[in-house]
Amino acid sequence: MKTSRIPLVLVLSALGLSACGGGGNEQSASEEPLADETTQASIDYAIWNAEQQPPLQKVIDAFNGTYPNIDVQIQVTPYEQYFTKLQTQGSSQTLPDVFTMNSLNFETYAENGLLAPLTPLVEDGQLDPSNYPQALIDSYTFDDTLLGVPQNSQTIAMWYNEQLFAEAGVDTPTSDWTWDDLRTAARTISDELGDEGVFGIATDLTGQQAYYNTILQAGGYILSDDKETSGFDDPASIEGLQFWTDLIAEGASPSVRQLADTPAPQMFNSGRAAMMFNGAWSVAEVQDSPVADVADIAALPQGEERGVVVAGTAAVVSRASEELPAARAFQAFLGSQEGQEILAGEGLGNPAFLESQQVFVDSAPQYNIEAFTDASEYASPYPTSGDTTAWNLLETELLPSAFSGDRPVADVAGELASRMNDLLAAEAD
Amino acid sequence: MFSGIAVFYLYPVASTAYYSFTSWEVFGGASFTGLTNYRRLLEDTDVVRALVNTVVYTGIVLLGIPLGVVLAALISRPGLRFSGGYRVIFLMSYIAMPVAIALVWRQMFKGDYGVVNWFLSLIGVDGPFWLGTEWYALFAVSIVGLWIALGFNIIILAAGLRGIPKELYEASALDGAGRMTQFRHITVPLLTPSIFFVLVINVIAGFKLFDLLYILLEPTNPVMPETQSLVFLFYNESFVVNDKGYGATIAMLILVLIGIFTSLQFRWEKRWVHYVK
Numbered sequence: 220m221k222t223s224r225i226p227l228v229l230v231l232s233a234l235g236l237s238a239c240g241g242g243g244n245e246q247s248a249s250e251e252p253l254a255d256e257t258t259q260a261s262i263d264y265a266i267w268n269a270e271q272q273p274p275l276q277k278v279i280d281a282f283n284g285t286y287p288n289i290d291v292q293i294q295v296t297p298y299e300q301y302f303t304k305l306q307t308q309g310s311s312q313t314l315p316d317v318f319t320m321n322s323l324n325f326e327t328y329a330e331n332g333l334l335a336p337l338t339p340l341v342e343d344g345q346l347d348p349s350n351y352p353q354a355l356i357d358s359y360t361f362d363d364t365l366l367g368v369p370q371n372s373q374t375i376a377m378w379y380n381e382q383l384f385a386e387a388g389v390d391t392p393t394s395d396w397t398w399d400d401l402r403t404a405a406r407t408i409s410d411e412l413g414d415e416g417v418f419g420i421a422t423d424l425t426g427q428q429a430y431y432n433t434i435l436q437a438g439g440y441i442l443s444d445d446k447e448t449s450g451f452d453d454p455a456s457i458e459g460l461q462f463w464t465d466l467i468a469e470g471a472s473p474s475v476r477q478l479a480d481t482p483a484p485q486m487f488n489s490g491r492a493a494m495m496f497n498g499a500w501s502v503a504e505v506q507d508s509p510v511a512d513v514a515d516i517a518a519l520p521q522g523e524e525r526g527v528v529v530a531g532t533a534a535v536v537s538r539a540s541e542e543l544p545a546a547r548a549f550q551a552f553l554g555s556q557e558g559q560e561i562l563a564g565e566g567l568g569n570p571a572f573l574e575s576q577q578v579f580v581d582s583a584p585q586y587n588i589e590a591f592t593d594a595s596e597y598a599s600p601y602p603t604s605g606d607t608t609a610w611n612l613l614e615t616e617l618l619p620s621a622f623s624g625d626r627p628v629a630d631v632a633g634e635l636a637s638r639m640n641d642l643l644a645a646e647a648d
Numbered sequence: 649m650f651s652g653i654a655v656f657y658l659y660p661v662a663s664t665a666y667y668s669f670t671s672w673e674v675f676g677g678a679s680f681t682g683l684t685n686y687r688r689l690l691e692d693t694d695v696v697r698a699l700v701n702t703v704v705y706t707g708i709v710l711l712g713i714p715l716g717v718v719l720a721a722l723i724s725r726p727g728l729r730f731s732g733g734y735r736v737i738f739l740m741s742y743i744a745m746p747v748a749i750a751l752v753w754r755q756m757f758k759g760d761y762g763v764v765n766w767f768l769s770l771i772g773v774d775g776p777f778w779l780g781t782e783w784y785a786l787f788a789v790s791i792v793g794l795w796i797a798l799g800f801n802i803i804i805l806a807a808g809l810r811g812i813p814k815e816l817y818e819a820s821a822l823d824g825a826g827r828m829t830q831f832r833h834i835t836v837p838l839l840t841p842s843i844f845f846v847l848v849i850n851v852i853a854g855f856k857l858f859d860l861l862y863i864l865l866e867p868t869n870p871v872m873p874e875t876q877s878l879v880f881l882f883y884n885e886s887f888v889v890n891d892k893g894y895g896a897t898i899a900m901l902i903l904v905l906i907g908i909f910t911s912l913q914f915r916w917e918k919r920w921v922h923y924v925k
Contacts, residue, residue, distance in 0.1 A: 303887055310676035327890075331675050416760070425868070476780030479869050480759045609889050619870030 251339050252544050254286060260545035261290040262316035267301040274565040281561060282552045289545045291317075309333050314537035316546040317553075320367055322358045322530050322601045323608065329361035330605055335536040335543060337365045337550075345551040351571045352529060352595040358603070359533045367533030368554030369571035370562075373498045374529045374594035375432055375519060378505060382513040383493040387411040392494070394518040394590065398436070398462065401494070401520045405471035408493045419471040421483040421492035424463060424622055426614060427528055427601060428483075428496050432519055434459030435526025441602040447643055449610070452629075452636035455523070460621055461628045462522075468624055475623040487514075499569040499591040502583055516590040529598035531571055605646045610639040661903070668900045672892035685897040695898070697874065698881045699905075701786055705877065706854025708790035709797050713846055716801030721835055723802070724809045735806060741799035750863035753792045754779065757864070779865055782874045789864050789875070793857065801846045808842030809835070840921040848913055855906050858883065878902050 254260075266275065272293055279291045294315060296304050302324055308314045314333060328334050340346040348356045351369045359367035377392060384391045387408040392400070405419025422429045431441055439456030442449065450456050466472040473486065487495040488508035496519060505514050519527055534553040536546045552558045559570035563578040569591055570576060576595075580588040604610070613635055621631035668685055670678035689695055723734040741749070756763045757778040765775030778788040816834050825833070857877040865872055867888075876884070878898065886895025 306674055306890070309674070327674055333675070474777075475870055476777035477759060479780035479871065480777050606890075612884070612889065615868060615870070616873045623870075 253339060253343055253345075254289065254544040254548035256286060257288065258286060258545050258548070259288040260542040261292065262540070262542050262546050262549060263292050263294055264549065265294045265296065265301075265305070265315040265318035267296055267298040267319060269295045269297070271562070274562050277565075278553065278558050278561050281557060282549060285552070286545070286548055289548065291549055312539050314539060316540040316542055317534055317536050317549055319370070320359075320533050320535045322533075322603050323611075325359060325367065325533070325535075326361065326603055326605045326607070328535070329366055333538055334361075334366040335538045335540065335547065337368065337547075340547055340551050341365065346554055350556075350573055351554075352573065352598060354529045354595070354598045354600040355531050355533075355571055358530070358600040359535075367535045368550050369531050369533050370553060370559070371499075371531045371568045372529055372571045372576075372592075372595055373500055373531050373569065374591050374598055375428060375496055375498050375527050376590035376594060377517050377519055378487060378495045378497055378501070378514055379517060380487070380490060380493050380510055380513055381515060382510075383408060383412060383417060383490065387493070391515070392517040392520070394593075396517065396520040398520050398522045402466065402469075402471065405466060405494060406469055409469075409471045412493075413470065416491055418473050418486065418492045420466060420494040420496075421473050421478065421486040422463075422494075422496040423483045424475065424478060424618070426611070427530060428498065429463060430460055430618070431528045431602065432496065432526055433462045433522065435528065435599055436519070436522030436524060437462070437526075438523040442604060446604045447647065449636040449639035449643065451632045451639065457629050457632045459522070460618070460632060463622050464624055464628050467622055475619050499579075502568075502586065502588070502591075506583060514586070516587045518590045518594060525597045527594045527598050528601045529595060530601035604643060606642065609642050613638055613642070664896045664899050664903075667893055667896035670893045670896075672896075674890050678893065681893070685894050688894065689897050689901060694873070694876075694881060695878075695901070698876050698878045701875060702855055702857060702877045702879075704786060705790045705793060705857050706851055708787070709793045709854050710847070710850055712794045712797040712801050713843060713850065716798055716805050716846065717836065717839060717843065719798070720802045720805035720809055721831060724806050735803060738799045738802040741796050742803070743799075746796065746859045747863050749796060750792060750860050753788075754864050757788050779869065780871060782871050785865060785869070785871045785875045789857070789861050792860055792864065793854070796860075797850055797853065801850070804846050805839060805842050808839050812838045837922045841923055844913070844917055844921045848910060851909050851913065852906055855879075855902060855909070878905075 264275075264279075266272070272295055275293060279293070282291065283289070305314065305318065305324075305328075309328065309331070320328065320334075337346060341348065346368065348365060352372055355369040355372060356365065359365060359369065379392050381391055384404070388411070389404045389407050392404070401420070408417065408419040424430065426441070434441060434450070434456045437455045437459040439453045439459050440450035441456070451460075463472070467474055473481075473483075473492075483492065483495050484497065484501060484504060486492040487497075488505060488510055490510050505511060508514075519525075534550050536543070536550050540546045554572070556572050556575055559572040559575045560578050562568075563570040563575055563582065569579045573595070576592040580592060582588075617631050617635045617638075620626045621628045667678055669680060669682060671681045671684070672678040719738070723731055723738070725731075728734075759765060759775065759777030759780065762775070762778070764778065768775040776784050778784050812835065816838070817830055820830055820834060856879055858879040861875065861877055861880055865875060867884075869875075872880075879902065882895050882898040882902065885891050885898060
């Protein structure tokens with residue numbers, strides 16, 4: 220019966236191993252090994268933006284200059300399926316080694332412990348969080364642990380069309396503009412040029428582009444710092460929403476229906492809107508549009524204070540990666556000045572690495588790109604909680620009736636806040 | 649054979665049924681929650697609205713059946729030139745990708761510069777923002793659905809017409825029946841098996857409304873909550889809100905509804921469908 224002992228030993232040792240595995244998770248992150256030039260590995264890197272593939276290949280080539288034996292394979296999945304696929308991979312412990320994350324989905328992955336902390340890279344000096352806008356570092360920090368390397372910084376600024384301002388006889392915006400300046404100018408332009416189908420201002424009525432910014436400018440908030448309470452029913456937040464309702468009611472902005480029909484960038488790019496709030500990503504689009512030569516950029520106007528949200532993608536590493544040291548080395552390179560400047564030089568938006576933002580500014584010297592980069596100084600993180608999507612859907616469902624004037628803004632804001640609070644309470648359970 | 653059916657059909661249905669009684673976390677790990685999802689389903693006003701929208705859409709698309717009978721009869725008249733050409737033209741709407749069709753119609757329905765409102769302006773009507781206004785948006789989506797279904801209906805019905813014996817027309821002509829009488833008393837009754845077939849297919853397709861809606865309106869459209877279909881709601885709950893347990897419950901509702909409507913149609917079939925003996 221000697222043979223029967225062997226399986227028993229195997230079973231016992233397997234039990235012992237799994238106990239070790241359990242303990243391994245609590246092991247201090249700093250003891251984890253880092254890669255060096257001799258590290259041999261093959262890692263997957265998942266992204267959703269196919270346009271980034273060629274420049275990222277250049278980044279990988281540069282990375283291979285330091286780590287010649289780490290092979291990085293890019294996997295592109297269109298955004299519509301990207302997070303559905305990642306969820307499936309997350310359920311089956313087969314996440315790619317390195318992948319692109321956005322602030323909207325970050326907490327879901329962080330909460331479930333799927334992301335590897337950046338602590339070893341920070342302790343080793345390969346990564347310095349102070350090189351990035353604080354708001355983005357906050358966006359990718361969970362339980363005081365940094366879990367993602369910011370890759371780009373998308374702030375919002377205001378585009379304007381000089382020609383339409385001249386035709387309406389209105390002075391063009393400056394970065395000192397207040398809400399009143401914007402309202403007066405938008406109204407005048409709609410009055411003067413309305414017969415030609417031109418509006419003073421058109422902005423897609425989403426949080427990121429429109430009302431999150433004006434809520435902050437009014438001194439309000441979207442989500443409390445402890446992420447337990449909605450700020451939509453705060454009197455200042457209501458004013459931030461009312462800003463858009465008033466512009467629509469006065470005819471200074473297209474109606475909710477018109478904007479559903481023709482998105483704001485289409486209106487601005489075809490010369491039918493004199494102003495537009497939009498993100499740093501819109502530079503390439505405007506540059507290729509018929510209004511390219513008459514467009515310029517100013518900072519968002521001030522309300523009670525300055526305010527703007529900043530969002531950006533980050534590179535994260537799967538905690539379950541079998542090639543953790545190699546994956547971390549690549550992650551650090553994606554966040555490095557060298558890596559970010561390669562991407563920014565290709566005109567792919569504003570890099571998160573602060574010292575590299577000049578590359579973005581220089582990529583379109585005809586525009587006042589500083590309006591985007593300067594906004595980093597006072598930007599707030601794009602608001603998220605564990606289940607952001609659920610209350611984002613509530614905003615989409617309820618706010619249009621406030622903007623269109625069908626219901627009083629305060630009523631809608633109150634309903635939104637109370638339903639959002641229910642969701643946040645359910646999240647906390 | 650059976651194992652294939654089991655793997656590809658029975659297992660997915662059974663596991664969806666199981667998950668409809670669970671709460672499914674984002675990264676797997678379903679926990680049994682009994683009837684919670686079903687209780688929520690009964691109280692969910694979004695479900696009621698989505699059901700109404702789905703029924704309205706299906707109802708409008710079904711208008712394509714009488715229309716299809718008339719058009720199929722017109723292009724099947726004996727001696728008509730280019731009858732094959734007509735068939736090809738009508739089939740176009742069915743073979744083109746729904747996504748491509750929806751993108752084109754979306755331009756046509758634009759409130760400011762859409763060709764639909766331009767036509768309306770010619771007869772002095774000030775057209776609405778079709779895709780940005782409650783009910784109008786659903787109507788616009790239904791019109792596109794009708795247009796696609798019509799192509800399919802005409803081809804099936806025209807094929808059905810060929811199966812009607814010519815002698816019946818000759819005999820009735822001798823008895824003095826005119827074109828309209830023949831259409832009412834011979835064509836339509838003997839076409840009922842084909843009509844029954846397109847009815848069943850159209851109802852099922854109507855209940856599956858998703859892609860047209862998604863492309864014509866886009867998920868962020870402010871009237872989407874008032875216009876969404878059951879399948880859209882299922883998609884939203886399962887893959888946007890990530891509540892896959894509740895999503896499975898909505899999927900079960902869709903399955904049961906399609907089952908009920910289809911079996912009712914088969915039950916009533918004998919009352920009005922005539923087969924040539």
